[in-house]
Amino acid sequence: MLIILDKYISTENLNTVMARLEQLNVMIQVHEEKDKKVIVVLDGAEYLSLETLEILPGVERIINIKKPYRLVSREYKPADTVVKVNGIPFGGENFQIVAGPCAVENEEQVMIIAKAVKEAGAVLLRGGAYKPRTSPYSFQGLEEEGLKLLAKAREKTGLPVVTEVLDVRDLEVVAYYADMIQIGARNMQNFPLLKEVARLEKPVLLKRGLSATIEEWLLAAEYIMQGGNPRIILCERGIRTFETFTRNTLDLSAVPAIKTLSHLPIIVDPSHGCGKWFLVPPLAKAACAVGAHGLMVEVHHQPSCALSDGEQSLTPGKFHKLMQEINKIKQCLT
Amino acid sequence: MLIILDKYISTENLNTVMARLEQLNVMIQVHEEKDKKVIVVLDGAEYLSLETLEILPGVERIINIKKPYRLVSREYKPADTVVKVNGIPFGGENFQIVAGPCAVENEEQVMIIAKAVKEAGAVLLRGGAYKPRTSPYSFQGLEEEGLKLLAKAREKTGLPVVTEVLDVRDLEVVAYYADMIQIGARNMQNFPLLKEVARLEKPVLLKRGLSATIEEWLLAAEYIMQGGNPRIILCERGIRTFETFTRNTLDLSAVPAIKTLSHLPIIVDPSHGCGKWFLVPPLAKAACAVGAHGLMVEVHHQPSCALSDGEQSLTPGKFHKLMQEINKIKQCLT
Amino acid sequence: MLIILDKYISTENLNTVMARLEQLNVMIQVHEEKDKKVIVVLDGAEYLSLETLEILPGVERIINIKKPYRLVSREYKPADTVVKVNGIPFGGENFQIVAGPCAVENEEQVMIIAKAVKEAGAVLLRGGAYKPRTSPYSFQGLEEEGLKLLAKAREKTGLPVVTEVLDVRDLEVVAYYADMIQIGARNMQNFPLLKEVARLEKPVLLKRGLSATIEEWLLAAEYIMQGGNPRIILCERGIRTFETFTRNTLDLSAVPAIKTLSHLPIIVDPSHGCGKWFLVPPLAKAACAVGAHGLMVEVHHQPSCALSDGEQSLTPGKFHKLMQEINKIKQCLT
Amino acid sequence: MLIILDKYISTENLNTVMARLEQLNVMIQVHEEKDKKVIVVLDGAEYLSLETLEILPGVERIINIKKPYRLVSREYKPADTVVKVNGIPFGGENFQIVAGPCAVENEEQVMIIAKAVKEAGAVLLRGGAYKPRTSPYSFQGLEEEGLKLLAKAREKTGLPVVTEVLDVRDLEVVAYYADMIQIGARNMQNFPLLKEVARLEKPVLLKRGLSATIEEWLLAAEYIMQGGNPRIILCERGIRTFETFTRNTLDLSAVPAIKTLSHLPIIVDPSHGCGKWFLVPPLAKAACAVGAHGLMVEVHHQPSCALSDGEQSLTPGKFHKLMQEINKIKQCLT
Secondary structure, eight states: OEEEEETTOOHHHHHHHHHHHHHTTOEEEEEEETTEEEEEEEESOTTOOGGGGGGSTTEEEEEOOSOSOOTTBTTTOOSOOOEEETTEEESTTOOEEEEEOSBOOOHHHHHHHHHHHHHHTOSEEEOBSSOOOSSTTSOOOOTHHHHHHHHHHHHHHOOOEEEEOOOGGGHHHHHHHOSEEEEOGGGTTOHHHHHHHTTOSSOEEEEOOTTOOHHHHHHHHHHHHHTTOOOEEEEEOOBOOSOOSSSSBOOTTHHHHHHHHBSSOEEEOHHHHHSOGGGHHHHHHHHHHTTOSEEEEEBOSSGGGOSSOGGGOBOHHHHHHHHHHHHHHHHHHO | OEEEEETTOOHHHHHHHHHHHHHTTOEEEEEEOSSEEEEEEEESOTTOOGGGGGGSTTEEEEEOOSOSOOTTBTTTOOSOOOEEETTEEESTTOOEEEEEOSBOOOHHHHHHHHHHHHHHTOSEEEOBSSOOOSSTTSOOOOTHHHHHHHHHHHHHHOOOEEEEOOOGGGHHHHHHHOSEEEEOGGGTTOHHHHHHHTTOSSOEEEEOOTTOOHHHHHHHHHHHHHTTOOOEEEEEOOBOOSOOSSSSBOOTTHHHHHHHHBSSOEEEOHHHHHSOGGGHHHHHHHHHHHTOSEEEEEBOSSGGGOSSOGGGOBOHHHHHHHHHHHHHHHHHHO | OEEEEETTOOHHHHHHHHHHHHHTTOEEEEEEETTEEEEEEEESOTTOOGGGGGGSTTEEEEEOOSOSOOTTBTTTOOSOOOEEETTEEESTTOOEEEEEOSBOOOHHHHHHHHHHHHHHTOSEEEOBSSOOOSSTTSOOOOTHHHHHHHHHHHHHHOOOEEEEOOOGGGHHHHHHHOSEEEEOGGGTTOHHHHHHHTTOSSOEEEEOOTTOOHHHHHHHHHHHHHTTOOOEEEEEOOBOOSOOSSSSBOOTTHHHHHHHHBSSOEEEOHHHHHSOGGGHHHHHHHHHHHTOSEEEEEBOSSGGGOSSOGGGOBOHHHHHHHHHHHHHHHHHHO | OEEEEETTOOHHHHHHHHHHHHHTTOEEEEEEETTEEEEEEEESOTTOOGGGGGGSTTEEEEEOOSOSOOTTBTTTOOSOOOEEETTEEESTTOOEEEEEOSBOOOHHHHHHHHHHHHHHTOSEEEOBSSOOOSSTTSOOOOTHHHHHHHHHHHHHHOOOEEEEOOOGGGHHHHHHHOSEEEEOGGGTTOHHHHHHHTTOSSOEEEEOOTTOOHHHHHHHHHHHHHTTOOOEEEEEOOBOOSOOSSSSBOOTTHHHHHHHHBSSOEEEOHHHHHSOGGGHHHHHHHHHHHTOSEEEEEBOSSGGGOSSOGGGOBOHHHHHHHHHHHHHHHHHHO
16 A cells, blocks of 8 residues: 655644554655655555545555455466366366347247257356346246246256346245356446355356446455355456447457456357347457357347347357357367 | 338348238338438337348348427426426526535434535535445445435535435435435336436436446436326536546536437436546536536545545535636526 | 566566566565466656566566656645636636537628627637548638638627647647637547647647547646646547437546546537537536536527538527526535 | 527527527527426537537536537448558458567567468458557667568568558658557547548558547547548547456447447557456457457467566467457458
């Protein structure tokens, strides 16, 4: 922690700062830069927030030179973490495909899509039973009925399922049916929910918030890991920017950034990332080339009739073609 | 709802679109613009999401010309809504001050601050008992103990209290102690929480999400109103932008925008809006001049020792001076 | 300048850093924080960009603790700068109104509007002769013909005029007719243009770029001041964000921020800030209350026939009413 | 063009709208949607901006359903445009590498780097002679001296050169030395400069503005094409967002978006896109996989001594390794 002072800070103001630091019982060293004073806080300031010192007269800036997260950092664990979802490994050298409908609509729909994505090479089935919808008038999901249909699809296809939970009160039932719990973008900073999934044995898919910085995202993961659950997979799904042609702006630089800062696996969701089906294949290939540990892709057999996100869903045929191209890229990358 | 087609759409593709619309059983009219075809959906499309039609070949764009929210709109209720919090009216011609510490830290702190803000003219006490913190290592709040201290402060000062709820499971206890429930920026789209506060008799303070558009914000309010609770006060608290000097960018244009689009009261939180105490007074005055129905200001008697947000808190002295200036502006505005 | 090193940096890598610093001939001190090494660069690093050192192995971060601008800073000149435009003072305790059409369209239009804004209390006439238009098919301005009409309006009304220059080659003719030169948002970082206006005797109105941080904006002003022209007035006109209801998001916090960081006058353009005429009056009042040194408002007698920005222009009647309200606020603020 | 009216618009207000449309001499049709009136403007509204009608009472929204650009659109020219730079084809099936230093610093530097990038497979040399720098105290470039060094490097290596122009007055000299003229991000909406390069025979590299939408970017290209120069190559280089870990957020979705909307070639600059050398290789591979027509990469033999952008430059060794990986991806993509 560094405290930058105005070089000409009055003795009285300097004493106030020093008194406060003594009170906090931290070791310090003071140095004079050309026209600043710099206090280097040597120790004891572990998780103290000294930001409030910024309010003291003569204090110009507080600079935290320590990363605010710990357990999820590369420094803490240099080796890649591999998270197994029903035996399927995510992270390290693995590249896995998660696919399925945005929302579970009915049995026929789930079965047709599950069968199709498995044939094309997906290893995990996605599907929403509880849907976070911007409008109260939009389809809100089949809830437990949807979970049962996902379980049925798993029986038929052998694909483990990942599905989103919105409400801590649904966590038990979702965990009962799902193989991996998804925390959606809107809940990335739903701290009670993070604390609850931290208590589970199940792996957690943590999507990046619409306007979350990489640091805030890793701190959300820190909540889960510090709470006892190290089985976390991150998912980049686009951030909110001024651009309106795409639904979000997919931030593929987040993939190598996360791989540098953290040991956790990271996959990419190009469907939400762009919001337009015809942009999904090129972005999926880019996500593979940028070094992601996998993809999560929305597939629907009748996109124009989908109850949600039809405009960003691939048909089984387009998805199958994409998987073949992805395989070619994976081969030449290794 | 308008559907824009490529003028040269093939008969086959046009038939697909028409078949889908017939299936949806909506009345339409088709017209030819210079080099587009325009389908005007006349009726029946109330809450249908026709967006998915965008995926059909030959369809260029779907344009929803109806506002997606209804109950919170001016069209639905032309007159200003006045929400009473323990008899204190928000909205209409009223301008009310909510003030207090960011977080409840201990009895002495709450009492000193509550007394000070009341003397300065605040009519409601704010204070966090459950704190949403970006880092799991930051102070998380005193929880129910904090609620009890707020209740005590209310006894002593007569100020009703508003406090934030993060978890649906805490709603009952929070509602037991609080006079108004706050939904924080990170929970603006926590839909289960919105649906629960919709069932309460208590007024709800709905803060704008960090990256929420005005439309998304009003749709969050629609969740609460459509769920049965019309006692909603909106609170602008800054949005996330590229600017780093301020913690957020306070969007004061949202105040007249909301007053045009909706009948709900809207107040402004300049403390979170800028994140720096010395910017709070000028922004508070601007919020008053722009037509807000009130302010929510963070006050702390020892900002440099605050357990959270000290750098954006006013001292009682500065707050008192600000209230006097605000009163002058209010007078000359009326 | 601070250089943060990994505490466990190898001797070899540390030597590389030290060698480079010696080569740059700067004085340093090295200190050990809990798990970082901190190099404080004491002197000589005035305007060196040491950022490139970040590329050396073992270097974690370079932190510049000195403000990158100098002449425009409060530290350099504590007292407010007052810029006179034809004798009319901007800055300090003054609050001045600049108004007029977005673009000069014809003589009748300029005369009607100039007369109206003067009667309402404007002290400067604005009007575009050279227009930066997003589309090549939009009206590009009357160019020198427009400048002549502005000069005619000045003769008739006595109002000095401010108008935008887009091209260094037009600077001489624009400077010949105008009393103040406007650098528009799109040209805030048009450095050749900044260097040229720096050579003029005329005052310069420097608008904030669409996505410029406050620091970048002040650095643009530094170009002008360092080039020899201290007569600079800053103008906040809204920044680009994700919000689409407003054309831009007016950042009123920039006003007190600039007044803290710099001695230069700052005015606000609510018309471009929001892009909707009905939001202009409340935002203009807010700009006055937040402490701006003045306003720049677009006025048109027939907004629905305006060749540009009609949707954000006030009619003379609405402008006159706004001026009366502004006067009331100004009175109670002093 | 569509004009959305409040269904309950008064006859008087409707007549005003109709009168204005008649005055504009456009053909229209009026239709009633459930609770809106919709006016479809059939013809004659080519490049009229009817936005100003939005100001008329009873008018809710003006919707332009026609793309605002024409010559650069796929509709206008369905086939890919191939732009030749000294015989080197950009666009279509080609994938070309542009590389070199951020800024030309001295003869030795340019020669070493030019030789290295050519050996590694670059076909074009980049290098800045006129530098747009945020601070007036940063290195501003060698100007004509730099152009001469680029020409020398071309002689020695046979690599054509691309370099940036900032000032219309330098265009002649830059065009004399350069094989392609670069319009930088900060000048994407420098309309006088766009109009001048439109008059040249030389190809133009048009970088996306820091906060430019895809539509604004294509409109900037429209300026050049409509002015007479169809030899345009677009370059995605990252947009400004709230994320601070990266210098900009590289928007790779812009590549397939542009390829859908326009016939022009588009390359990607991952160096400015992220601002950190270690993120450049993965993003370069992603740009290749997403379908870009080429790359522009910054290379420096001594990044820690570079006069600008050292922290985002690759060493010749790292660049050589990247080129080999890129070649593998290109092969498996075809």
